[in-house]
Amino acid sequence: MSVNAPSTPRSWSPASNTQGPLPAIIQLSRPYLSPIQIKNLEEKTAHANGSRDQQLKFQAFSVILATGNYLRFPIRTMGTAMIIFQRFYLFNTMQDFPSTLDTAYACLFVASKTEDTLKKLKEILLASYHIKHPSGPDISMDSPIIEDQRRRLISLERHVLETMSFDFRVRHPQPYIMKFAKHLRCKSNSFVQCYSDVFIDPAPLAETAWQIALDSYKTLVPLKRTPHAVALGCLYIAVSLLECDVSDLNPERFCVPPGDFENVVLELLEFYIDWLPQTMLSTRYPDPARFMSMRIELNKRVGKYSELRTSGAHLRLRDHTMGDKGTVRYVLNWERERLERDDLY
Structure with a gap:
């Protein structure tokens, strides 16, 4: 996913091979979304119990803030985690990812790397355990409970990164x-x-x-x-x-x-x-x-x-299986993608 690397001439027919070294799917990054696009996505991810979903999100935000404060993360890291969390549930439904707390921890882990305040995933999970059980019993990083959570969140982290289109540009007010x-x-x-x-x-x-x-x-x-x-x-x-x-x-x-x-x-x-x-x-x-x-x-x-x-193109929810359909390329520079597409065709 190199943005600044020089493009090289390529010969390719889209009908000949969609599984080869060239990407079968190109995913463009969208740092900002128009109100119409967000409304379109919300209609697709809306659940019958919208108020309950909103309460679950507030609970996830509280967990992000509590865990971030426990680990002494700066405000920008916790804010980035909440922005990533909001974006995740715009492009994914709660039916597909019902555990908002697991998503919150995965978003906080990604945000810690994005903002260069890196903590190991086990450290984040251990901090969350101490917040939930302030009176003990004590637990170590090698505990099976922490290890099981870590394995589950590593898989979830990939979904978070794909939802972000691997675009780590986040600015704060x-x-x-x-x-x-x-x-x-x-x-x-x-x-x-x-x-x-x-x-x-x-x-x-x-x-x-x-x-x-x-x-x-x-x-x-x-x-x-x-x-x-x-x-x-x-x-x-x-x-x-x-x-x-x-x-x-x-x-x-x-x-x-x-x-x-x-x-x-x-x-x-x-x-x-x-x-x-x-x-x-x-x-x-x-x-x-x-x-x-x-x-x-x-x-x-x-x-x-x-x-x-405000006008805007309608967006689709994220396809969890698009990686199985061929190589996916995530592009940050829209202009470069257009120029390369003109060269190919």
Whole structure:
């Protein structure tokens, strides 16, 4: 799966051989999905008991955060694991992969390698065991229980990687939150060390937006919008909650399309209205009516969701057996794939 390697001339007829050294299936990476594509996938993976499925996802997110904190993973690793988890269950059904906790551990393992915070799979499973059984009995890495789980998750890891199309490019909104907050002159005189091992300015606005960004991983917003659009949406909600007067919070000034900014804010507000007890802000702002009033006020200015008018190609669920149909090639560079296809034909 080399993206930058020079292409070489090849002679091939698609009807002559689909099982040879050349790929029979080409899978293109999609770092971001349009709202129409996500809606199409959700309709295919929808289960009769949607509320139960959502609760299972929240349980998986709690496991990712608890295990990640136990192993002292940085926020970016746990956020990447939740993004991978969300993508996995967009392209795979819970009927095919019913154990969301196993999927959560596999996603956390992949995220640890993606973010260069590598831990052995047995370490992750051992940490999860200690969280579930804080009073013992103690268990070692060589235990048959850990070994059985490890073998099961190694197989699941392959499915996670295939769902990602082996694309490990993940960007997070937190760095943009800090930069935008400083640009808005929201500073304080105190400093605190954060997970990324750098000193940041914990102004109330930036702190609140940081918590909102953590909640955004529990939604599909990071799969739809760029990280700087998510960061600005988090800052807008924080501004409204803290009743700050930041007059220069203009999306175009931060190179964010107004439509993307509005949809990020509206989706996050709906998430807080529907699932406030599952969020980081539930203890500080327990009343969902506050978020509802914010949404009503924003709707007066922007009208209906602009994303409903967004066009996009319909996507199919992942075929678990496509590896049995020939060699699968995962391509990150769409332009190169087009040029090579023109050369072949």
